[in-house]
Amino acid sequence: MVLQKRLDYGFNGYQVPPVPRAxxxxxxxxxxxxxxxxxxxCAFDLLAIVAGKLLLDKKKLLPVLVxxxxxxxxxxxxxxxxxxxxxxxxxxxxxLASALTKPDCAERSNAERLVSGxxxxxIGTFASKAEGDxxxxxxxxxxxxxxxxxxxxxxxxxxxxxxQSSTVVNMCNLEDPVVLDAKPPALVSxxxxxxxxxxGNHISNSSYPTNQDDLHVVSRDDDExxxxxxxxxxxxxxxxxxxxxxDRRIRKFLASxxxxxxxxxxxATVSNSDGNFKPVFRKRQNCYRHQRSERIxxxxxxxxxxxxxxxxxxxxxxxxxxxxxxxxxxxxxxxxSRSRMHGATGASSSFAGQRTSFLPRDSHVKLRIKSFxxxxxxxxxxxxxxVGSLKRTVMEAVTAILGSGLHVGVLLQGKKVREDNxxxxxxxxxxxxxxxxxxxxxxxxxxxxxxxxxxxxSPFLLQCDTPQPIRRYPPTTGEVHQDICxxxxxxxxxxxxxxxxxxxxxxxxxxTSMDKSTxxxxxxxxxxxxxxxxxxxxAHQKSKRSEIxxxxxxxxxxxTEVEALVHAVEKLGTGRWRDVKLQAFDNAKHRTYVDLKDKxxxxxxxxxxxxxxxxxxxxxQELLDRVLTAxxxxxxxxxxxxxxxxxxxxxxxx
DNA sequence: ATTAGGG
DNA sequence: CCCTAAT
Numbered sequence: 270m271v272l273q274k275r276l277d278y279g280f281n282g283y284q285v286p287p288v289p290r291a292x293x294x295x296x297x298x299x300x301x302x303x304x305x306x307x308x309x310x311c312a313f314d315l316l317a318i319v320a321g322k323l324l325l326d327k328k329k330l331l332p333v334l335v336x337x338x339x340x341x342x343x344x345x346x347x348x349x350x351x352x353x354x355x356x357x358x359x360x361x362x363x364x365l366a367s368a369l370t371k372p373d374c375a376e377r378s379n380a381e382r383l384v385s386g387x388x389x390x391x392i393g394t395f396a397s398k399a400e401g402d403x404x405x406x407x408x409x410x411x412x413x414x415x416x417x418x419x420x421x422x423x424x425x426x427x428x429x430x431x432x433q434s435s436t437v438v439n440m441c442n443l444e445d446p447v448v449l450d451a452k453p454p455a456l457v458s459x460x461x462x463x464x465x466x467x468x469g470n471h472i473s474n475s476s477y478p479t480n481q482d483d484l485h486v487v488s489r490d491d492d493e494x495x496x497x498x499x500x501x502x503x504x505x506x507x508x509x510x511x512x513x514x515x516d517r518r519i520r521k522f523l524a525s526x527x528x529x530x531x532x533x534x535x536x537a538t539v540s541n542s543d544g545n546f547k548p549v550f551r552k553r554q555n556c557y558r559h560q561r562s563e564r565i566x567x568x569x570x571x572x573x574x575x576x577x578x579x580x581x582x583x584x585x586x587x588x589x590x591x592x593x594x595x596x597x598x599x600x601x602x603x604x605x606s607r608s609r610m611h612g613a614t615g616a617s618s619s620f621a622g623q624r625t626s627f628l629p630r631d632s633h634v635k636l637r638i639k640s641f642x643x644x645x646x647x648x649x650x651x652x653x654x655x656v657g658s659l660k661r662t663v664m665e666a667v668t669a670i671l672g673s674g675l676h677v678g679v680l681l682q683g684k685k686v687r688e689d690n691x692x693x694x695x696x697x698x699x700x701x702x703x704x705x706x707x708x709x710x711x712x713x714x715x716x717x718x719x720x721x722x723x724x725x726x727s728p729f730l731l732q733c734d735t736p737q738p739i740r741r742y743p744p745t746t747g748e749v750h751q752d753i754c755x756x757x758x759x760x761x762x763x764x765x766x767x768x769x770x771x772x773x774x775x776x777x778x779x780x781t782s783m784d785k786s787t788x789x790x791x792x793x794x795x796x797x798x799x800x801x802x803x804x805x806x807x808a809h810q811k812s813k814r815s816e817i818x819x820x821x822x823x824x825x826x827x828x829t830e831v832e833a834l835v836h837a838v839e840k841l842g843t844g845r846w847r848d849v850k851l852q853a854f855d856n857a858k859h860r861t862y863v864d865l866k867d868k869x870x871x872x873x874x875x876x877x878x879x880x881x882x883x884x885x886x887x888x889x890q891e892l893l894d895r896v897l898t899a900x901x902x903x904x905x906x907x908x909x910x911x912x913x914x915x916x917x918x919x920x921x922x923x
Numbered sequence: 924a925t926t927a928g929g930g
Numbered sequence: 931c932c933c934t935a936a937t
Binding site: 844845846847862863866870 | 926927
Binding site: 822864 | 931
């Protein structure tokens with residue numbers, strides 16, 4: 270999800286920590302402009318948090334983890350949205366909001382006040398009101414105070430986290446035994462306890478299924494109007510311990526005055542992939558927009574991969590895996606663990622409990638899902654909106670998403686486990702696993718999300734269904750056309766799989782969380798924590814690519830393509846890649862003019878190096894020679910041109 | 924949207 | 931191939 274920039278959280282002084290891939294170069298250049306991609310992902314956490322709350326509220330949503338027939342693992346997220354929550358008071362859908370703010374929480378009163386204080390009309394006004402004042406919050410002062418406040422909040426554990434605690438408490442009361450629990454030998458349990466505030470109310474933070482630490486709202490830089498101010502928090506969506514702090518952060522975040530929302534969208538709407546949710550909120554809040562595929566804001570390429578396959582479109586996962594091999598009757602143990610865990614894990618389920626009771630002898634694997642990252646979506650909300658409305662908005666968005674049929678993906682060692690019928694044992698999900706071995710992620714319902722393969726560049730649709738001669742470019746050989754049009758590359762038809770496997774099993778080293786922590790000097794709101802978290806949970810290394818734009822599949826140029834390229838350049842010269850594209854590769858949709866330019870660049874390079882140094886499919890020397898010749902020629906032409914221009918200018922000056 | 928370059 | 935800056 271992307272809390273679209275419009276939100277100025279008063280962190281002008283903060284910089285988004287450079288992240289691996291997307292910002293490597295930027296980092297080098299010392300520029301952070303437009304480098305928020307990665308962080309946007311972090312915003313997922315916000316959702317995760319909210320979602321977590323939703324999930325915890327059995328009244329609203331009930332996540333269920335089903336351990337199917339002894340060994341089969343079949344995780345499903347069953348979401349039950351009660352009527353209550355939908356019909357709640359007035360038009361504001363407070364029901365959902367209330368999920369966030371529960372009783373006996375100082376915060377809540379505040380939030381609630383905001384919420385209840387609003388009327389439909391007010392909301393409506395906000396949108397329009399926000400129009401003009403979006404440029405006055407960027408003062409440094411604000412940011413500072415914000416930061417300060419944050420710190421302060423951080424230091425007051427008991428004062429924070431109330432919102433959630435209440436929810437958690439609720440969990441404790443669930444009649445259902447908590448199955449997704451865990452008592453990892455030492456790490457987790459001790460950890461959770463340590464984090465639990467003295468306050469009796471603050472039970473189980475660690476068991477709270479959200480990445481509270483990750484609550485980060487990121488700004489979009491590509492937004493013309495954005496101030497560039499961001500509130501990054503983390504760039505890792507992987508589970509992070511010390512939820513408490515996160516909670517505080519959340520509260521802080523939600524309550525922050527600094528954040529503002531640019532009012533660009535007066536009538537934003539929820540465009541859920543599912544669509545069923547849209548109508549409702551659209552009426553209520555004309556300031557919310559949820560985009561499923563396009564929300565992937567920052568990445569231009571995104572649009573090409575918006576329909577990424579289920580495998581790579583999951584919202585990311587952040588979870589924790591704790592195993593427990595104890596054989597226990599579901600009942601007794603469940604209660605125990607429940608109390609121990611303070612109730613809660615993202616999912617509790619009686620199903621599991623029941624199941625287990627039938628399978629007394631089977632060794633049980635306990636899982637505690639720390640959090641779910643929800644697939645990103647975009648939100649725009651007037652800065653004049655109240656915190657309460659923001660909450661609702663997010664809540665609604667989450668609800669919409671969750672309600673649209675998300676699937677749960679299981680990842681082991683960063684790889685997706687697709688064999689639903691395999692047993693945990695077979696799959697390797699056992700107590701022997703390390704804490705970070707298992708992961709869960711929410712992914713769009715395949716049935717609703719068209720399989721990947723960008724429409725425009727779908728290899729499945731052969732580049733050229735109807736091979737047609739290249740226009741103006743007088744073909745030297747017919748084969749050129751053929752090649753270009755049909756793109757005989759054998760692997761194209763496997764693109765889908767290719768991408769998947771790539772995504773699943775080839776986590777880039779640069780995507781490591783370690784890498785991030787290393788570079789987090791840029792000052793995030795959660796420095797130390799990141800480190801800590803990362804240390805505990807190494808990283809499931811889910812290729813960032815899945816979140817960000819997919820890297821295009823590599824498609825080496827064939828000799829015929831090179832031939833065509835050379836020919837075109839010979840005629841058109843360098844620097845006219847668009848024309849080259851149009852003339853020689855108009856039918857090769859996957860070859861952009863940038864690609865051609867790049868290829869030419871490499872060709873020139875290749876031609877200059879010794880044959881021994883060349884790699885890949887050899888290019889006929891003849892072609893390389895032509896490359897050098899053409900390159901030299903056009904370079905000269907270019908030089909001449911420049912010279913002439915200079916001459917002209919000089920003359921004018923004189 | 925293109926072009927030019929660095930990575 | 932990707933990413934950006936500059937057009």
